[in-house]
Amino acid sequence: MTNDDTPLIAVDGIEKRFGTVEALSGVNLELGDNEVLGLVGDNGAGKSTLIKTLVGIHQPDAGEIRYDGDPVTIENPKAARELGIGTVYQDLALVDELSVASNLFLGRNPIKKIGGLIPVLDEEYMNEEAERILRERLNIHVDPETPVEYLSGGERQAIAIARALVTDPDIVLLDEPTSALSKAAVNEVEELVFTLKENGHSVIIIDHNLEEIFSWTDRIAILFNGRVVDVVDTEEVTRDDIVSMMISGQSVLGDDTDADEQTAGSESATSSSTA
Numbered sequence: 272m273t274n275d276d277t278p279l280i281a282v283d284g285i286e287k288r289f290g291t292v293e294a295l296s297g298v299n300l301e302l303g304d305n306e307v308l309g310l311v312g313d314n315g316a317g318k319s320t321l322i323k324t325l326v327g328i329h330q331p332d333a334g335e336i337r338y339d340g341d342p343v344t345i346e347n348p349k350a351a352r353e354l355g356i357g358t359v360y361q362d363l364a365l366v367d368e369l370s371v372a373s374n375l376f377l378g379r380n381p382i383k384k385i386g387g388l389i390p391v392l393d394e395e396y397m398n399e400e401a402e403r404i405l406r407e408r409l410n411i412h413v414d415p416e417t418p419v420e421y422l423s424g425g426e427r428q429a430i431a432i433a434r435a436l437v438t439d440p441d442i443v444l445l446d447e448p449t450s451a452l453s454k455a456a457v458n459e460v461e462e463l464v465f466t467l468k469e470n471g472h473s474v475i476i477i478d479h480n481l482e483e484i485f486s487w488t489d490r491i492a493i494l495f496n497g498r499v500v501d502v503v504d505t506e507e508v509t510r511d512d513i514v515s516m517m518i519s520g521q522s523v524l525g526d527d528t529d530a531d532e533q534t535a536g537s538e539s540a541t542s543s544s545t546a
């Protein structure tokens with residue numbers, strides 16, 4: 272993990288273009304140790320693109336990503352996992368017919384050798400490990416052999432999050448984890464976010480529901496047209512402040528904040544809010 276003043280992950284001047292669309296145009300953002308950071312912005316603001324850049328699905332056209340202070344190139348999701356970044360994508364990408372345990376280990380199935388020779392899937396290990404991760408890390412109790420199609424929305428979300436936890440990441444990225452969920456299931460996701468924080472993870476959460484953003488996050492980054500308008504301490508802003516920044520692309524916290532110039536760490540968020 273990091274010492275106190277090095278952000279766990281920092282992005283500096285990240286740009287990403289798709290043809291004529293400039294999805295990210297100079298994003299600066301820092302995520303601290305054991306912090307829950309909300310990422311908000313209108314449709315198309317660049318939120319998912321930023322997340323996908325952090326997990327190596329997209330390569331930035333310009334800018335730098337630092338992990339624990341060191342510049343890194345994140346070539347693919349496997350490289351992101353090895354660094355310590357786990358993700359839950361906007362569509363959960365679970366396989367309905369497969370069991371809870373199979374979904375958790377999808378693409379990295381544990382193998383054992385019968386008689387020291389013949390490789391077979393180690394289902395016993397998978398089931399035990401799936402049950403343990405869900406119980407210990409997320410406080411969710413489901414049968415690891417149940418096909419995920421039978422689970423509730425909140426439980427499915429838990430399985431998707433648990434899949435991100437299999438590699439024991441420092442950072443968990445959640446892209447709209449509650450968008451398709453009932454109220455009861457949202458409460459389960461809320462528990463999950465709190466549990467992640469209690470267990471020492473840092474979280475970036477994209478969410479269009481500002482009520483959830485306000486009750487779950489420590490800080491909020493507002494994205495507008497591929498730029499960070501401001502990063503604010505959740506306790507120091509109102510919902511109107513956030514909506515205004517999402518719509519206008521201007522910080523309401525005094526400072527004439529320009530994404531090109533601002534550094535989006537907690538220090539700048541504090542200083543801009545007291546300016």
Ligand SMILES: Nc1ncnc2c1ncn2[C@@H]1O[C@H](COP(=O)(O)OP(=O)(O)OP(=O)(O)O)[C@@H](O)[C@H]1O
Nearest residue numbers: 289292293294312313314315316317318319320321
């Ligand atoms: N693979 C892609 N190819 C072309 N354009 C893309 C691609 N991915 C994203 N874009 C464009 O980049 C911009 C940012 O998209 P992005 O998905 O990051 O927005 P978002 O903030 O996540 O929006 P939403 O809240 O609707 O999920 C949009 O204009 C989108 O059309």
Ligand SMILES: [Mg+2]
Nearest residue numbers: 318319320361
């Ligand atoms: Mg998105």
